[in-house]
Amino acid sequence: MGILVINCGSSTLKYKLFETKGERAISFGVIERIGEEESAVKYCIAGGRVNEKKRKVPSHDYAFGLVADILRDALCEIPDSHMSVDAVGHRVVHGGSKYSDSILIDSQVIADIKGYINLAPLHNPPNLAGIEAAMKVLPVPQVAVFDTAFHQSMPEHAYTYGLPYKLCEKHGIRRYGFHGSSHAFVSQYAADLMGLPLEEMKMITCHLGSGSSITAIQNGRSVDTSMGMTPLAGVMMGTRTGSFDPSITYFLEDKEGLSHKELDSLLNKKSGLLGVSGISNDLRDILSAAKGGNQRAQLAIAMHNYGIIKTIGAYAAAMNGVDAIVFTAGIGENSSDIREAICSHLSYLGVVVDKQLNRDADGACVVSEVGSCVNILVVPTDEELFIARETERCVADQCFSSAHEKPKTVVR
Ligand code: ADP
Numbered sequence: 001m002g003i004l005v006i007n008c009g010s011s012t013l014k015y016k017l018f019e020t021k022g023e024r025a026i027s028f029g030v031i032e033r034i035g036e037e038e039s040a041v042k043y044c045i046a047g048g049r050v051n052e053k054k055r056k057v058p059s060h061d062y063a064f065g066l067v068a069d070i071l072r073d074a075l076c077e078i079p080d081s082h083m084s085v086d087a088v089g090h091r092v093v094h095g096g097s098k099y100s101d102s103i104l105i106d107s108q109v110i111a112d113i114k115g116y117i118n119l120a121p122l123h124n125p126p127n128l129a130g131i132e133a134a135m136k137v138l139p140v141p142q143v144a145v146f147d148t149a150f151h152q153s154m155p156e157h158a159y160t161y162g163l164p165y166k167l168c169e170k171h172g173i174r175r176y177g178f179h180g181s182s183h184a185f186v187s188q189y190a191a192d193l194m195g196l197p198l199e200e201m202k203m204i205t206c207h208l209g210s211g212s213s214i215t216a217i218q219n220g221r222s223v224d225t226s227m228g229m230t231p232l233a234g235v236m237m238g239t240r241t242g243s244f245d246p247s248i249t250y251f252l253e254d255k256e257g258l259s260h261k262e263l264d265s266l267l268n269k270k271s272g273l274l275g276v277s278g279i280s281n282d283l284r285d286i287l288s289a290a291k292g293g294n295q296r297a298q299l300a301i302a303m304h305n306y307g308i309i310k311t312i313g314a315y316a317a318a319m320n321g322v323d324a325i326v327f328t329a330g331i332g333e334n335s336s337d338i339r340e341a342i343c344s345h346l347s348y349l350g351v352v353v354d355k356q357l358n359r360d361a362d363g364a365c366v367v368s369e370v371g372s373c374v375n376i377l378v379v380p381t382d383e384e385l386f387i388a389r390e391t392e393r394c395v396a397d398q399c400f401s402s403a404h405e406k407p408k409t410v411v412r
Helices: 060-077 107-115 124-137 149-153 165-171 180-194 247-256 260-269 272-277 283-291 295-319 329-334 336-343 355-360 383-411
Strands: 002-008 013-019 024-032 039-045 050-055 087-092 142-146 202-208 212-218 221-225 324-328 375-378
Touching (some): 002 124, 002 383, 060 124, 124 142, 180 375, 202 295, 221 295, 295 336
Parallel strands (some): 002 087, 202 324
Antiparallel strands (some): 024 039
16 A cells, blocks of 8 residues: 655645555655745655755645656656555644544545644644645545644643633633654654553653654653643744743833744744854754853753753653653754763663663664663654554544445445
């Protein structure tokens, strides 16, 4: 079965085509700067070299047409393959309080994704554009996999804010959480790697990338997560503040005469590692500046790690213990220095990291010592593969339920 995974941002379209048997990626690519004068189309077929073309790509519709052409070529290039695109899985950022699971897309799902645009104004519109473009070109089942779905299991006391309850109810204000596909994927992977049942574990997953979020997972279910109603909350990130005193926003409005739009851009795009260091939002640049003695780079790294250490402590307390801590995404997977700095503050939990294993970590592995009270793992995330699996499951469920419906029709 061929499953195409689509992830549309405001000016990008990323795709990956999987052969579900063996979970092999047949082709993947990205179209960047959609809607600008010149767009970049990069793609790879059957493990070959990366092709890059410059084209004018005015819309997501047009971009999807290009992807369809690339896939036609990709499927021809694979010898003896009778593969086709049998279903499409879409990353959708916000599924509100309604969607706790992935779902086959119909007109009601589309209306709901539109309805959640006020909660994710930057993300849901391009996600929707991708769905609409794909539906026009590929008449196959389409599945929505929501970033928020995994966190719908949080208890009310974890997702409710201390605002007037009626106001929250009226506007859907609550913690939703994001990166759900990543937290779900790495938690299951980590449990499998340890040979332990996820359903009986307390786990903390740290997705540390450009955007970062940390999740407490008890018995396989998200019970708390650091991002909130929007991805701005939680730990400090590449360009986002993370959680901070909200009164500062009115203070800045007053003192700097900033509009809501300017504030939004300040908090989401100019803060975090970039804002504090004044150097870059890329941790690699900041680490090298810090090594060279730059004090603001050192401060930015100290703040970054301190926020993560505090959140891990809070979630260990919330679950009354933790069996495993998992590091993933760009920083979590690649920076042994950051992992070591964080874990060195977790000795109160009985964490003992094997420094050599941590430094040598490559791919999914355990980096704690055998006697450590908490297992520490590195697991590369694969949100596309998670979406492909979810899509296959939803399509199989549909076939199953329609197979069960058929006899009724015959009887009638
Ligand atoms: P995105 O959210 O864009 O997918 P990633 O998960 O790729 O982000 O993470 C990007 C972050 O990972 C950047 O801050 C980058 O500096 C960091 N990163 C990648 N490789 C390393 C490394 N070897 N050491 C430290 N940080 C790294």
